[in-house]
Amino acid sequence: MPELPEVETIRRDLNQQIPGAEVAGVLVHHRDLLLSGWTPGRFGAAVTGSVFGPLVRRGKFLGFPLGKGDARRVMRVQLRMTGRFAIGADSPPPEAGFRHPGIDFALADGRTLYYDDVRRLGGIDLLLPSEWRQMSRNLGPEPLARSFTGKRLHTILAPLKAPIKNVLLDQRRVAGIGNIYASEALFRAGIDPRRPAGELTLDEARGLHRWVRRILRGALEARGTRLRDYQAVNGRSGRYRDKLRVYGRYGEPCPRCRRSIDRLNQAGRSTFFCPACQR
Numbered sequence: 001m002p003e004l005p006e007v008e009t010i011r012r013d014l015n016q017q018i019p020g021a022e023v024a025g026v027l028v029h030h031r032d033l034l035l036s037g038w039t040p041g042r043f044g045a046a047v048t049g050s051v052f053g054p055l056v057r058r059g060k061f062l063g064f065p066l067g068k069g070d071a072r073r074v075m076r077v078q079l080r081m082t083g084r085f086a087i088g089a090d091s092p093p094p095e096a097g098f099r100h101p102g103i104d105f106a107l108a109d110g111r112t113l114y115y116d117d118v119r120r121l122g123g124i125d126l127l128l129p130s131e132w133r134q135m136s137r138n139l140g141p142e143p144l145a146r147s148f149t150g151k152r153l154h155t156i157l158a159p160l161k162a163p164i165k166n167v168l169l170d171q172r173r174v175a176g177i178g179n180i181y182a183s184e185a186l187f188r189a190g191i192d193p194r195r196p197a198g199e200l201t202l203d204e205a206r207g208l209h210r211w212v213r214r215i216l217r218g219a220l221e222a223r224g225t226r227l228r229d230y231q232a233v234n235g236r237s238g239r240y241r242d243k244l245r246v247y248g249r250y251g252e253p254c255p256r257c258r259r260s261i262d263r264l265n266q267a268g269r270s271t272f273f274c275p276a277c278q279r
């Protein structure tokens with residue numbers, strides 16, 4: 001949380017307001033939000049005077065291209081559990097419910113871009129464009145890209161012995177999928193989350209691929225899933241929660257067979273599944 005649909009929703013929201021804006025100053029409230037050894041002084045100096053380009057996303061990473069003269073950087077943001085953005089004039093809009101200021105970016109046009117992070121598990125750093133590309137190469141394919149096919153997913157899974165659920169969460173295999181949509185896609189595809197990834201047949205991989213994409217597209221259309229912490233820019237909510245079939249529904253009847261939804265722990269995360277429908 002947030003996963004691809006939530007990060008992409010935030011990217012689209014910010015993209016309507018941020019490109020072309022110049023950073024007039026930076027206020028870092030919590031230096032532990034700066035990753036990769038950046039100090040508030042160095043970060044502020046590098047960012048101030050830069051102009052934002054159109055935002056990009058890779059997996060769950062948000063990238064803010066910054067240009068200052070000939071210098072190019074990408075401000076990389078990892079929202080993790082509780083990172084959020086808002087844009088306001090003198091303070092974040094009340095509907096954003098911000099109480100844990102992290103980093104404020106004063107813009108030359110009088111607005112401020114606010115980053116708020118209650119648990120501070122996320123963070124921000126600055127990369128060279130070449131470093132962003134390198135990071136991108138180390139991640140698995142984007143599941144909504146045209147080049148990501150069922151056959152490609154099968155090729156990725158074939159050599160792996162780890163449970164399929166864990167592989168879906170591994171950003172080096174496929175980028176952008178997290179706990180919620182992995183559980184949902186495996187349920188819809190009828191695949192037991194404990195099965196070794198390499199044992200899936202080509203047909204099963206194709207079915208899973210189809211459901212991964214359908215679910216991510218549906219969640220994107222609904223602007224994401226709001227459980228506890230996720231919110232889009234300025235406190236806007238996502239509506240996919242009502243569509244979840246198994247995630248967070250331990251003990252409730254399976255929508256397909258009415259048997260109780262079960263829960264198990266895989267790699268420290270809860271997996272929700274139907275023991276009867278998923279084989």
Ligand SMILES: [Zn+2]
Pocket residue numbers: 254255256257258259274275276277278
């Ligand atoms: Zn069932």
